[in-house]
Amino acid sequence: MMRFEIDAQAVDSAFATVTAQFQREVRLPGFRRGKAPRDMVLKTFTKQIDDEVKRKLISENYRKALNEQKLRVVGSPDVEEIQFGRGQPLQFAVTIETAPEFDLPDYKGLPVKRETASVTEEDIERAIGVLRDQHATYSDVARPAQMEDYVVVNYKGTSEGKPLTEIAPTARGLTEKTGFWLHIKTGAFIPGFAEQLTGAQAGERRTVTVDFPADFVAPALAGRKGIYDVEVVQVKERILPELNDELARQFGAENVDKLREGVRRDLENELKYKQTRHIRNQLVQALLNRVNFDLPETLVTNETRHVIYDIVRENQERGLTKEIIDKQKEEIYNVASNSAKDRIKVSFILGRIAEKEGIKVDQQEITKRILILAHQHQIKPEKLIKQLQERDGIGEIHDQILTSKVLDFLELNASVQEVPPGMTS
Numbered sequence: 001m002m003r004f005e006i007d008a009q010a011v012d013s014a015f016a017t018v019t020a021q022f023q024r025e026v027r028l029p030g031f032r033r034g035k036a037p038r039d040m041v042l043k044t045f046t047k048q049i050d051d052e053v054k055r056k057l058i059s060e061n062y063r064k065a066l067n068e069q070k071l072r073v074v075g076s077p078d079v080e081e082i083q084f085g086r087g088q089p090l091q092f093a094v095t096i097e098t099a100p101e102f103d104l105p106d107y108k109g110l111p112v113k114r115e116t117a118s119v120t121e122e123d124i125e126r127a128i129g130v131l132r133d134q135h136a137t138y139s140d141v142a143r144p145a146q147m148e149d150y151v152v153v154n155y156k157g158t159s160e161g162k163p164l165t166e167i168a169p170t171a172r173g174l175t176e177k178t179g180f181w182l183h184i185k186t187g188a189f190i191p192g193f194a195e196q197l198t199g200a201q202a203g204e205r206r207t208v209t210v211d212f213p214a215d216f217v218a219p220a221l222a223g224r225k226g227i228y229d230v231e232v233v234q235v236k237e238r239i240l241p242e243l244n245d246e247l248a249r250q251f252g253a254e255n256v257d258k259l260r261e262g263v264r265r266d267l268e269n270e271l272k273y274k275q276t277r278h279i280r281n282q283l284v285q286a287l288l289n290r291v292n293f294d295l296p297e298t299l300v301t302n303e304t305r306h307v308i309y310d311i312v313r314e315n316q317e318r319g320l321t322k323e324i325i326d327k328q329k330e331e332i333y334n335v336a337s338n339s340a341k342d343r344i345k346v347s348f349i350l351g352r353i354a355e356k357e358g359i360k361v362d363q364q365e366i367t368k369r370i371l372i373l374a375h376q377h378q379i380k381p382e383k384l385i386k387q388l389q390e391r392d393g394i395g396e397i398h399d400q401i402l403t404s405k406v407l408d409f410l411e412l413n414a415s416v417q418e419v420p421p422g423m424t425s
Contacts, residue, residue, distance in 0.1 A: 004061055006090040014053045015086055022049055054081070057090055072099035074296050097296040104352055105290035108413040112282040114275055115421045119267045127263045131251060132243065138236040144199045145235045147184055151197055152234040154178045155208075159224045168220035170319045179233070193228070200232045219324060276411070283410045287349050288342060295344050303340035304333070311336060347399070350406045359409060361401045369397050 019038065022045050028036040042049065058079060066073060073096050082091040138150055145151050156176045157164045164175040174190075188194040196208045208228040216222040241247050245255040253259035311332050315325050325332070354360070370388070374381040388394050 002062075002065060002094045002096065004058075004065070004090075004092050004094070006057055006061060008087055008089050011053070011057065011084075011088070011090050012086060014057050015049070018049050018052045018056065022052075050084075054084055054090070058092055058094075062094055071096070073097070074099050074299055097298050100293040100295060100348060102291055102293040102348075102352075104349070104356065105287065107287065107353055107410060109415045110283055110286045110410060110413075111415045111417065112279050112286070112411075113417050113419045114279060116418045117271060117275070117421050119264055119271060123267055124260060124263050127267060128243065128260070129240075131259075131263075132240045132247070135241045135247065135250065137239045137241075139239055140202075141235050141237045142202070143235070144201050145184055145197055145232070147195075147198060148238070149184050150236040150238060151182050151184060151200070151232050152236065153180050153182055153197070154231040154233060155180065155228050157226050157228045159221065159226050164221065164226065167224070168218045170321060171218045171221060174218060174221070190226070197230065197232065200235070202232055202234050204232050206230045206232070217318065279411055279414070279416075280407045283407060283414060284346055288345060291345075291349060293345075293348075295341060295348075299344050300337070300340055303344055304337045307336035307339050307343075308332060347403075350403055353410070354402055354406050357406075357409060359402065359405050361398050361405070365401050366394065366397055369401060373397075 019042060023036065023038055023041045024034045026036065026041060026045065027033050028040060028044065031037075062077065062079075065071075078095040080093045080095070082093060084090050084092075141149075154177065157174060159167055164171050168174070182189055182194055182197070184194045184197055186195060190210045191213055192210050193208055197206060200206055208230050210226045210228070212218075212221040212224050212226060214222050243256060248254070248256050248259040251259060251262075253262055312325055315328075370384060371381055374384045377384070385394075388397070
């Protein structure tokens with residue numbers, strides 16, 4: 001806690017300065033701007049003048065003390081007013097949390113592993129196969145269903161004689177569907193479901209039994225047995241389009257050769273992104289392992305709250321009920337707390353490295369990032385800037401860019417060991 005006392009003379013001087021400023025700027029009925037009598041201005045704007053004097057004195061003296069003592073404050077200060085008024089000293093106290101003090105570890109030459117992976121012809125063929133799938137057609141066939149066919153089915157599911165929704169209320173789609181398209185391949189829909197429809201023909205009914213896996217998306221059904229009454233409405237064969245220049249043009253390429261070039265370039269960019277992300281994760285973990293210090297409690301509390309919110313939202317999007325999430329709240333808190341601590345710790349370490357190496361972010365870089373975000377979200381840059389300013393988003397963008405630049409620096413100076421695929425763990 002920092003305690004302050006500003007002498008009465010300085011307080012009265014601040015009152016005189018602020019009152020004169022109000023007198024110049026405010027309008028009162030019957031007077032032109034700046035012509036209202038001082039006594040009338042004081043009477044009309046007493047509270048506003050008091051508030052401005054207090055804000056001005058506290059802000060100026062607080063900042064001066066921080067500079068003199070070279071304190072790194074994190075979070076918002078908690079100001080407690082003790083005494084304030086005309087003709088008397090201003091006394092106030094400020095409770096702050098300061099950034100932790102620690103010695104930076106050796107951050108140049110951090111050991112990381114990079115897979116010597118490359119894009120192969122098989123990778124390109126597989127990616128082109130995905131593109132062909134996007135333009136596949138489906139033809140009804142009169143024969144029995146085979147693996148890799150598609151069937152259109154109506155189904156109803158039960159477990160222990162009860163509809164699945166009685167066990168898992170959010171599992172409506174798993175309980176009953178009409179006109180459901182199902183790809184007959186291993187693992188499709190529910191493990192073991194699709195394979196039991198091989199040999200079925202349109203108009204046939206089958207009973208399909210399944211064992212819901214222990215890690216099933218609907219936890220209430222995990223480990224249970226399910227019985228499905230399935231009506232096969234149609235059997236369809238998938239027909240892939242021929243790989244030719246006409247198909248290539250549908251994907252914006254002049255011909256098949258250009259399509260392959262574009263696919264290769266995309267795959268190489270994706271591979272590079274994955275390698276970079278993996279190297280950065282190793283760098284971050286190496287820094288976490290090399291330095292330890294106490295973290296400001298307020299920052300940890302706030303960040304933990306944000307992480308919990310993200311985890312709960314993701315679970316809700318996966319269909320988990322509030323009851324299930326409540327049962328997991330202790331586990332969620334522990335995961336969130338550890339994640340928050342790591343995030344904050346890394347932020348302090350990277351910030352100190354940026355200071356030591358003179359790594360900075362200029363306004364042009366921030367503007368460029370905002371323009372990219374505006375284009376991605378199809379929003380006018382001016383509107384996005386306003387939204388960011390309202391929630392301190394500009395500061396977030398600054399921190400994101402700075403973090404990326406510091407990690408670029410660390411990667412450039414890392415001790416990289418090339419290893420075969422699958423050997424980076």
